[in-house]
Each structure stands twice: as C-alpha cells, then as structure tokens.
Amino acid sequence: MSETVYPLAGHTPQRKGLRDSVYELILNMLMTSDIAPGTRLSIDVIARDLKVSPTPVREALVQLERTGLVTREALKGYRVAPPIHSGQLEALFDARLVLECGATELAAGHAADVVPELDATLEKQRELGEKVRRAFAAGGPAPVDLLREYFAVDWQFHHLIFEGTRNPFLLDMSEDISIRVHRMRQTVNAGVTDAPDAVIEHGLILDALRNGDGDAAAAAMRDHIEKVRERARHDTAAR
Amino acid sequence: MSETVYPLAGHTPQRKGLRDSVYELILNMLMTSDIAPGTRLSIDVIARDLKVSPTPVREALVQLERTGLVTREALKGYRVAPPIHSGQLEALFDARLVLECGATELAAGHAADVVPELDATLEKQRELGEKVRRAFAAGGPAPVDLLREYFAVDWQFHHLIFEGTRNPFLLDMSEDISIRVHRMRQTVNAGVTDAPDAVIEHGLILDALRNGDGDAAAAAMRDHIEKVRERARHDTAAR
DNA sequence: TCTCCCAATATCCTATAGGAAAGATGTTTG
DNA sequence: CAAACATCTTTCCTATAGGATATTGGGAGA
Numbered sequence: 001m002s003e004t005v006y007p008l009a010g011h012t013p014q015r016k017g018l019r020d021s022v023y024e025l026i027l028n029m030l031m032t033s034d035i036a037p038g039t040r041l042s043i044d045v046i047a048r049d050l051k052v053s054p055t056p057v058r059e060a061l062v063q064l065e066r067t068g069l070v071t072r073e074a075l076k077g078y079r080v081a082p083p084i085h086s087g088q089l090e091a092l093f094d095a096r097l098v099l100e101c102g103a104t105e106l107a108a109g110h111a112a113d114v115v116p117e118l119d120a121t122l123e124k125q126r127e128l129g130e131k132v133r134r135a136f137a138a139g140g141p142a143p144v145d146l147l148r149e150y151f152a153v154d155w156q157f158h159h160l161i162f163e164g165t166r167n168p169f170l171l172d173m174s175e176d177i178s179i180r181v182h183r184m185r186q187t188v189n190a191g192v193t194d195a196p197d198a199v200i201e202h203g204l205i206l207d208a209l210r211n212g213d214g215d216a217a218a219a220a221m222r223d224h225i226e227k228v229r230e231r232a233r234h235d236t237a238a239r
Numbered sequence: 240m241s242e243t244v245y246p247l248a249g250h251t252p253q254r255k256g257l258r259d260s261v262y263e264l265i266l267n268m269l270m271t272s273d274i275a276p277g278t279r280l281s282i283d284v285i286a287r288d289l290k291v292s293p294t295p296v297r298e299a300l301v302q303l304e305r306t307g308l309v310t311r312e313a314l315k316g317y318r319v320a321p322p323i324h325s326g327q328l329e330a331l332f333d334a335r336l337v338l339e340c341g342a343t344e345l346a347a348g349h350a351a352d353v354v355p356e357l358d359a360t361l362e363k364q365r366e367l368g369e370k371v372r373r374a375f376a377a378g379g380p381a382p383v384d385l386l387r388e389y390f391a392v393d394w395q396f397h398h399l400i401f402e403g404t405r406n407p408f409l410l411d412m413s414e415d416i417s418i419r420v421h422r423m424r425q426t427v428n429a430g431v432t433d434a435p436d437a438v439i440e441h442g443l444i445l446d447a448l449r450n451g452d453g454d455a456a457a458a459a460m461r462d463h464i465e466k467v468r469e470r471a472r473h474d475t476a477a478r
Numbered sequence: 479t480c481t482c483c484c485a486a487t488a489t490c491c492t493a494t495a496g497g498a499a500a501g502a503t504g505t506t507t508g
Numbered sequence: 509c510a511a512a513c514a515t516c517t518t519t520c521c522t523a524t525a526g527g528a529t530a531t532t533g534g535g536a537g538a
Contacts, residue, residue, distance in 0.1 A: 019301075020313075042519065053492050055294065062258075062301045068411075074259075075499060077520060088407065094345060095408035102337030168327065169334035169419065173412050180408065281489070292523045314490060314529055
C-alpha cells in the first residue's frame, strides 16, 4: 500500500494518562516501603514531589481509597490505613476460603490451559524457597529483596488459579484480596519459614488439577489456606 | 449550663463533601433511568448541570469506573459501560454461586442475629410480590416504581446474608456484585414473573438458617441461584 | 463518486489561585 | 499552675484559565 512501514506493531503507547502513573507510583510506595499507618498523605506534598498537579494525585487517591490501602476523612485528608488487626485477620482468611476454593473448582474446568503455567510458577517458587531457606540457615540479615520475590511468586500461584477461572468478576475480586493479603504479610511478617510447607501444599493442589478433579483441588486449596491460617495464628500469638 | 439550647441533636451535618453527593447523584441516575450504553459522560456538562466544578465530578467518575458502571479511555473521556452480554452473564452467576454460597454458610454461624431481619424482609417481599402479580394480572402498563421496590427487597435478602457473615471483606465484594446484578436485570429485564418462585426459594434458605444448618442453607442458596440462572437463560433465549 | 487531507470545534488534562476548615501554638485569665 | 481563648499555619476543597488532544465536517484531488 504505502511505502511507510510501521515498526511499532505491538508497541501501543498504552496511553494511560498521568493518573494511572501516579496511582502505580503511590501503590508501589505503599507496598514496598514500610510506611507507618496513620501517616498523612498530603495531596499537595505528593504533587510537588512528583512534579505534577494535584488533580491526578486526587484521582489516584480516590482509586486507592477503594482498595482499602488509604482512608479518607472528609475535609481532613487522606491517611495510610491502619494495619489489619487479629479480628480482621480471621475474617480475611474466611473470605479467602470462600473465594479461592470456589475459584479452584471453576479453574479445574480449564485445567489443560492452567496446569503448564502453574507448573512453571511452582518450579520457580521451589527454587526461591530453597534460596530463602539457605539464606536463613546462614543466619545473615533478612534478604528483603529475595523475600519480596518469593512472596510475589507465592501469590502468583493463587493469581493464576483466578485467571484460570476465565471469570472477570472473580478476577476483579482477587485483586482486592491480593492487596489485603499483602498488607497482612506486613503485620504478621512471618510466613517465611514455611516456604517448604507452602511448596508442598501448592503441589497437592496442582496434582489434583492435573487430574482434572475439581472437588479434590478445592479441598486441597481449603487445606492449604487453613494451614496458612494456623501458621499465621501461631505467629501473632508468638509476637 | 448555658442559656443556648441546641435543637440539632441528631442533625449531624454529615460532612461528606461534594464528591460523595455527586457520586450518589450519578449512581442514582445510572441505576434508575435507562441510559443507553456508550453515551458520553462529559465532565464539564455534568459539572454545569450540577452547578459544581469539574473536580468533584472527576472524583465521582473515578469511583464509578471502579464499579464497572462507566468506562474510561484516556484523553477520550468517560462513557456508560456496555451492557452485560451472555458470556459475562454465565460468569456472573458463577461468581454469585461462589460468593453467596460461601457467605450463606458463614452467616449460619450468626443465625440467631440474622433470622429475624431475614424474616421481616421475606415477609415484605411476599407482599410486594403479590402486588406485582396482581398488577401484571390486571394487564396494565409495567409499574416501574413497584418493580423497583420489589427488586430492592429481593436483593436486600441476599445483602442481609452478606451482612450476617460479619465479614467486612465479603461485604465489600457484595457491593460490587450488587451493582452488576442490577445491571444484569436491565439487560435481562425479566425476573418479574418469577416472584412467587423467588419467595419460595428464599423461604427454603431461611428455613435452613433457622435450623442452624449451614450446609443445607448453602445448598438451598445454590439451588436458588441456579434456578435464577435458568430463568435468566430462558429470558435471553426468548428475547 | 470516492478518498485523503486539513481545519475547526469540543473535550479532556493540567496548572494556578482563592476561600474554608482543622490542628497547633502562644497568650491570657481565674 | 491549669484551662480556655485567640491567632496562625497548614491543608483540603472548589473554581477558573490555558494548553493539548480527539473527533467531526468540509473541500480538493484522483
């Protein structure tokens, strides 16, 4: 047709505007650096720091409020949300049981598509878990970057199951839960030494999915989450 | 003490800022009036109509985008979200099955608190359902206000169960589902003639909860949602 | 008659300024 | 010395203006 060739095939500029950039920046800031709950999140200050106008910051904070990471009091501004206390912790696990067991059963319907990805993820988790174990055995300081990577892979296993349901509504809800689980990790700050257990339990879920047995997979997921809950209880009690 | 008397006891000014007012106004507008999908929601136009500045309108739209009622394309503005098509309809019912069956089982743990409220709601639904039936038997025009009221009570039954879980996370998710179910009603636009069925099925759920039998209650809820799904399928097929 | 290009309009996005409320600090008074 | 008041600062909330971008319509050329 024309003599101009387009070398930007998949490179859609992904026009997302400033709002989403600011959102991701603040989200990352809240997730990574351990910022004290109750800290004020001043719109103007953030806008100055990021060299943007307050408007996109406002929009990003509205979006963040919906996730529960920040709280807002009218005419008083935004603050970092308080951590998850023990009562909410039990409720969070209950919600996870409801959502994830149901999702696992649904994902079993598309097992053929899901199993390969889960396999790769579990293998990566096994490697990282071993690294974590060795790092702790060496007794050195907590390798935060390594832990962050491990937790990411751990959650990716659960996330892939949600994707496996091919259900956009459940996927949306998994996003909400994901952030809350991450926040829980900040308060419980354990779930580290149990890496071998988690790998084994994930393996049981994966085996059931490989067999296409939805009920067994859901049961394995229930078992896994209950065990994580038990370990979390132990951590909070010991704290 | 002082001679000034304060006659504004419960009249807390309810400081919520313009943002929430605008949000509720737009939400109501979208829920009630059947506005065509794809309609542009111009920030400036809405701001002019509501006699406020564009900023609170922007915030309200960000919040609405998160609910799925409106879509946003960067630099192109907001639009009314497209309706739920049949593929999403099946997925929506799957998600409801996962969420509501799990919630019912959890709510059985607080049956004593929940049953009275459910009883009152079901009684109201029975009355309204009868009114609806008579209105349709008379063959007159569709009594939209009456239908709106009936649907509200119908959903309140489900909502009370979510509240009965005493689980803030599940309650949050029920809000998301609620809006989507409402939107589904706009596309399926039936679920009217089945009022007697719905009342009966709700009654079965309530009976199981009264007995404190969580498993039976969850099974009754599953049965109910599956039947609603079947009726919705029938509607879309007939359309 | 169809296609392509260009300009005009409407809208979104960003930036800046002013009014209002909440919290903090210093002062005054019992 | 303590408590209450006044004032000040900070921040949020709202409003308005300007630059950038997408859509629409018309006109020229093939």
